Amino acid sequence: MSRIRIEGLLAAFPKLVGIGKQHTYVETENVRYVYQPMEALYLLLVTNKQSNILEDLETLRVLSKIVPEYSASLDEEGICRMAFELIFAFDEVISLGHKENVTIAQVKQYCEMESHEERLHKLIMQSKINETKDVMKRKASEIDKSKIDRNRSDKGGLMSLQSSMSTRIENGFSDMSISGSGGGFGSNSSYGSMDLDSFSSKPKGRTTTAATAPSKGLGMQLGKAQKTNQFLESLKAEGEVIVEDVQPVVGQSRGSVPVATDPITLTVEEKLNVVLKRDGGLNNLEVQGTLALQILQKDDGFIQVQIETGANKGFQFKTHPNINKELYSKENLLGLKDPSRPFPAGPTGDALGVGLVKWRMQSADETLVPLSINCWPSISGGETYVNIEYEASKMFDLQNVIISIPLPAIRDPPTVNQVDGDWRYDSRRSVLEWSILLIDNSNSSGSMEFVVPKADPSAFFPIDVRFTAARTFCDLKVASVLPLKGGPPPKFAYRTQMVTENYQVV
Numbered sequence: 001m002s003r004i005r006i007e008g009l010l011a012a013f014p015k016l017v018g019i020g021k022q023h024t025y026v027e028t029e030n031v032r033y034v035y036q037p038m039e040a041l042y043l044l045l046v047t048n049k050q051s052n053i054l055e056d057l058e059t060l061r062v063l064s065k066i067v068p069e070y071s072a073s074l075d076e077e078g079i080c081r082m083a084f085e086l087i088f089a090f091d092e093v094i095s096l097g098h099k100e101n102v103t104i105a106q107v108k109q110y111c112e113m114e115s116h117e118e119r120l121h122k123l124i125m126q127s128k129i130n131e132t133k134d135v136m137k138r139k140a141s142e143i144d145k146s147k148i149d150r151n152r153s154d155k156g157g158l159m160s161l162q163s164s165m166s167t168r169i170e171n172g173f174s175d176m177s178i179s180g181s182g183g184g185f186g187s188n189s190s191y192g193s194m195d196l197d198s199f200s201s202k203p204k205g206r207t208t209t210a211a212t213a214p215s216k217g218l219g220m221q222l223g224k225a226q227k228t229n230q231f232l233e234s235l236k237a238e239g240e241v242i243v244e245d246v247q248p249v250v251g252q253s254r255g256s257v258p259v260a261t262d263p264i265t266l267t268v269e270e271k272l273n274v275v276l277k278r279d280g281g282l283n284n285l286e287v288q289g290t291l292a293l294q295i296l297q298k299d300d301g302f303i304q305v306q307i308e309t310g311a312n313k314g315f316q317f318k319t320h321p322n323i324n325k326e327l328y329s330k331e332n333l334l335g336l337k338d339p340s341r342p343f344p345a346g347p348t349g350d351a352l353g354v355g356l357v358k359w360r361m362q363s364a365d366e367t368l369v370p371l372s373i374n375c376w377p378s379i380s381g382g383e384t385y386v387n388i389e390y391e392a393s394k395m396f397d398l399q400n401v402i403i404s405i406p407l408p409a410i411r412d413p414p415t416v417n418q419v420d421g422d423w424r425y426d427s428r429r430s431v432l433e434w435s436i437l438l439i440d441n442s443n444s445s446g447s448m449e450f451v452v453p454k455a456d457p458s459a460f461f462p463i464d465v466r467f468t469a470a471r472t473f474c475d476l477k478v479a480s481v482l483p484l485k486g487g488p489p490p491k492f493a494y495r496t497q498m499v500t501e502n503y504q505v506v
Contacts, residue, residue, distance in 0.1 A: 009046055017042070025053065034060050039074045043067065059099045063090060066107060085111070116442035123399070123438060137261040264481060264492035265294040266305065267352045270472045271501040274369060278461055278505055285368060287361040287473045288501075291334075293343060294353030301342025302484040304335035305356065310475030315361045323356060339484055359474055368473075370396045371439070371465060373403065373505045377457040384455050388434070388463075389447040396498070398439040401467040405432045408455040420446030439467075463505040469498040 013033055016026045026033040027049060034045040034056045045060050066089045067074065071082045079086070092107045093100055102110075268291050275283035295301050309332065319328055327333045334356045336343065344354055366372075375388045388405065392398060401421075407414065413425040414432055420443065421436035434448050481492045 010044075013042075013044060025056075032056070036060055036064050038064065038067065041074060041076065041079065055099060059094065062093055062099075062104070065104055066090070066093065069104065069108065113442075116438075116440065119440065119442075120438050134261065141261070262491075262493035263296050263300050264303070264490055265353065266478050266481075266492055266494050267292045267294070268472060268474075268476060268478070268494075268496045269352060270474065270498040272370070272498060273502045274465075274500075274504070275502075276369065276373065276505045278375060280374075282364055282366040282369060283506070285363050285365070287359075289359045289472060289474050289476075290352065290355045291357040291476065291478075292350065292352035292355050294348070295343055295345040298342055298345040300490060301345050302339075303343065303490065304333050304482045304484065306479040306482060307332050307334060307357075308477045308479045312359075312475055314363060315359050315474055317357060317359045319357050320355060328357075333482075335484075357476075359476075361473060367393075369393065370469070371398060371401070371467065371503075373463055373465065375405070375460055375463060375505065377455075377460050379454055379457075382454050383451050384453065384457075385449065385451055386460060387447065387449050390436075390439075390445065392439045392444045394441055394444065396469045396471050398467045398469050399437070401436040401439055402465070403434040404464040404466075405434065405460055406430065406462070407432055407452060408459040410452055414450040414452045416448065416450045419448040419450075421448075423448065423450075461506060465503040465505070466500050467503075468500075470496055472496055472498050 009031060012028075013026075013035075016028070016033065017035070024035055024037075026035075030049070032047050032049050032051070032053070034047065034053070036043045043060065043064055045056055045063070047056050067079075067086065070085045070089060071078045088111050089107050092102060092110050268289065270287055270289040273284065273286040273288070277283055291305075291307070293305065304327075319325055319334070322336055324333075324335050324337045327335055348354055370393050372391045373388065374391075375386065377384055377386045379385075386405070388403070390401075390403065407430045409430060413427070416423055419434065421434060424433045424435070425431075426433060432450065436443075436446065439446075478492075478494050481490055483490055
């Protein structure tokens with residue numbers, strides 16, 4: 001139908017509408033107008049005369065209920081403001097000229113549903129942005145430390161270094177000039193030549209004590225002073241190289257430790273242990289969680305942590321022995337028994353920091369399982385067809401999901417006929433890895449089918465599963481951080497994650 005035709009039908013409608021008529025439809029030679037007054041406007045449905053008028057009235061009734069859901073004011077201005085939303089909603093009700101069997105709630109859900117690809121793209125972009133920020137902060141911290149170390153070495157370290165190098169090189173030349181003068185001198189000669197060779201090859205692990213230890217029993221060799229000075233002058237021309245020879249040991253040891261960027265970091269982490277049965281059912285589900293605190297500077301340790309908790313039915317909580325239990329039970333405040341002492345600062349034995357609260361939950365309720373796995377091996381002729389599917393709970397958005405299926409000893413990779421996601425065959429471990437970057441409500445179920453040579457069905461178990469999630473089972477949140485010495489609340493970083501420690505289908 002052309003645009004001119006539509007505009008002509010709409011222009012003719014006001015002339016056909018009568019005043020005071022009880023029925024709400026008008027028929028012309030070719031079309032039927034089905035309409036309903038809505039305050040100062042009309043909701044109009046144009047159909048052909050062969051359509052079922054009862055179905056048209058039902059469609060009009062559904063559309064009339066949709067309009068108030070999107071437009072609060074039923075006037076021309078309000079309708080124009082929400083025009084696109086109304087068009088999208090009407091499109092869900094009418095498809096190719098026929099009414100769809102949908103409810104008002106389903107229409108709203110379809111219109112508001114987020115795109116899985118969009119969420120995935122945003123998640124990847126945000127992870128890249130966070131990773132770039134961490135790299136920038138780490139590089140800035142390393143540059144600042146290198147500047148401080150360089151300034152210290154420029155003030156005095158370089159002169160003492162050159163002095164010690166001069167002593168060692170002079171000793172080496174003098175030892176070479178008087179070789180064969182006795183057992184003690186012979187050992188010193190080898191020590192001097194070894195230092196020259198090791199200096200040119202830039203060894204790792206040289207200490208300041210070894211560099212400044214002078215040789216005993218040797219006088220100043222005037223005959224070699226000119227050659228020694230010339231050699232020193234050539235070394236001074238490459239002064240940066242000399243400095244870098246001595247300092248890389250410290251720099252490398254610091255660089256191997258990750259640099260913390262936030263003064264106060266609070267992390268809620270849960271570790272999940274699940275054992276599922278291959279024929280269905282749950283053997284065990286155990287959740288172990290920790291709220292950990294990491295502080296960089298000692299002065300930032302005079303704080304209390306305000307938390308919020310929900311019902312958490314079935315959870316058992318335990319606080320650190322140094323936490324004030326009375327304050328925790330009455331006000332949900334985590335603070336030390338002795339307020340004059342700060343929380344420990346700097347690196348600890350645990351990468352997350354000092355544990356403040358720990359909790360545990362064990363259940364046999366299969367509905368709590370975040371991800372269920374069904375594996376169906378079947379033998380047909382000389383091959384084994386394996387169909388494996390997952391079904392995720394709506395409580396969690398699972399990230400970086402990897403399902404590892406053990407395979408029997410085979411010579412060639414398996415033939416994958418269908419897969420939702422990606423797959424990789426590890427020939428060294430004889431494992432097929434099925435990976436899905438993100439599982440949410442838009443892809444809460446998926447499947448994979450692959451074929452291998454004839455094998456025992458038990459060879460495909462146990463299946464190992466790994467994933468992470470930003471939400472936890474325990475309803476515990478950090479509300480704020482309160483300073484004990486007054487002043488504004490300190491800034492802090494807050495992270496929540498759930499990881500799998502042992503998740504298997506046996």
